[in-house]
Amino acid sequence: xxxxxxxxxxxxxxxxxxxxxxxxxxxxxxxxxxxxxxxxxxxxxxxxxxxxxxxxxxxxxxxxxxxxxxxxxxxxxxxxxxxxxxxxxxxxxxxxxxxxxxxxxxxxxxxxxxxxxxxxxxxxxxxxxxxxxxxxxxxxxxxxxxxxxxxxxxxxxxxxxxxxxxxxxxxxxxxxxxxxxxxxxxxxxxxxxxxxxxxxxxxxxxxxxxxxxxxxxxxxxxx
Numbered sequence: 001x002x003x004x005x006x007x008x009x010x011x012x013x014x015x016x017x018x019x020x021x022x023x024x025x026x027x028x029x030x031x032x033x034x035x036x037x038x039x040x041x042x043x044x045x046x047x048x049x050x051x052x053x054x055x056x057x058x059x060x061x062x063x064x065x066x067x068x069x070x071x072x073x074x075x076x077x078x079x080x081x082x083x084x085x086x087x088x089x090x091x092x093x094x095x096x097x098x099x100x101x102x103x104x105x106x107x108x109x110x111x112x113x114x115x116x117x118x119x120x121x122x123x124x125x126x127x128x129x130x131x132x133x134x135x136x137x138x139x140x141x142x143x144x145x146x147x148x149x150x151x152x153x154x155x156x157x158x159x160x161x162x163x164x165x166x167x168x169x170x171x172x173x174x175x176x177x178x179x180x181x182x183x184x185x186x187x188x189x190x191x192x193x194x195x196x197x198x199x200x201x202x203x204x205x206x207x208x209x210x211x212x213x214x215x216x217x218x219x220x221x222x223x
Contacts, residue, residue, distance in 0.1 A: 022060050023141050029056040031101055038094060048092055050146050051103040057145055061107070061137070068161055069137045071200055071208065073108040075193060076133065076159075078209050079185050082216045086115035090131055095153055104149040108135040112184055133157045133184055151176060157183050159193075166190040166197070187219050 034051045041047065050057040061069070073089070080087040088111040096103030109131035111118050118128050134155050136143050143160065150158055151171060158169045158176065168190055169176040170183045182188045192215075199208050 024058040024060075026056040026058075028054055030054070031098060034103065048105040048107070049094070049103070050105070050149055051096065051101070052145055052149055053101045055145070059141065062139070065107075065137045065139055067200075068139075068197065069107040069135060071197065071205055072135050072137075072159060072161065072193070073110075074205065074209055075196060075212060076108070076110055076135070078212055079188065079216065080110075080112060082213060082220075083185065085112055085184075087112055088115045088118055095130065097153060100152055102149045102152050104146055104153065106131070106134040106150075106155075107137050109133065109155070130154045130156075133159065136160045138162045147176065161197075166193050187216075187223065 029051070031051070034049070034056055037056070038049065041049075046061060048059045048061065050059070073091075077087060077089065079085075090109045090111065092105045092107060093109065094103060094105050095109070110133045111129075112132045114129045114132055130153050132155075134150055134157070136146060136150075136158055138160060139162065147158065147160070151174065154171065156171050159182075160167050160169065168179045168182050170179050171177075180189055196208050196212050199211060
């Protein structure tokens with residue numbers, strides 16, 4: 001067992017902030033210790049925790065990681081607005097299941113199809129259905145463990161950004177299968193999203209979203 005200690009976030013995490021995305025992996029961590037760390041570290045932190053049956057991963061996002069994550073989240077929000085879909089944005093909220101001994105904090109996650117099934121400002125993610133869509137930004141570190149946890153928690157759709165670009169995966173028969181378009185937004189493909197991410201290199205976030213709205217409205221008009 002790893003003893004509960006503030007040394008993990010006070011020393012190791014502070015040393016990593018502001019650098020490229022890095023992670024700390026700890027073995028033989030009990031569920032109780034994982035829950036205690038979540039409480040001790042609080043909600044106002046940059047780190048993301050993943051727990052998988054005794055293995056605890058602490059990920060420290062880089063500036064680039066957060067830029068891409070936040071822009072992808074705005075793209076999802078804009079798509080739901082323009083298509084008239086319901087949305088509840090849960091950000092990087094902790095999703096955990098004690099019965100599975102698994103927990104994860106997505107870079108971003110959303111209820112769309114099941115938005116009406118989560119009520120209030122403080123719903124119970126342990127008993128609610130899993131989010132419909134999660135975003136995972138994986139630029140410099142592997143997200144294999146996190147994808148396994150997403151799978152076991154039953155998150156239907158994951159947008160995963162890596163050095164190779166964006167992939168959209170759908171959970172089918174217990175495994176993630178890459179799709180040519182989003183199951184939630186049929187007209188949206190990885191190539192389409194890549195165009196708007198690339199636009200961010202020469203302009204600001206609001207200009208990207210305005211361009212997305214223009215493209216989407218035209219796609220709806222002619223489609």
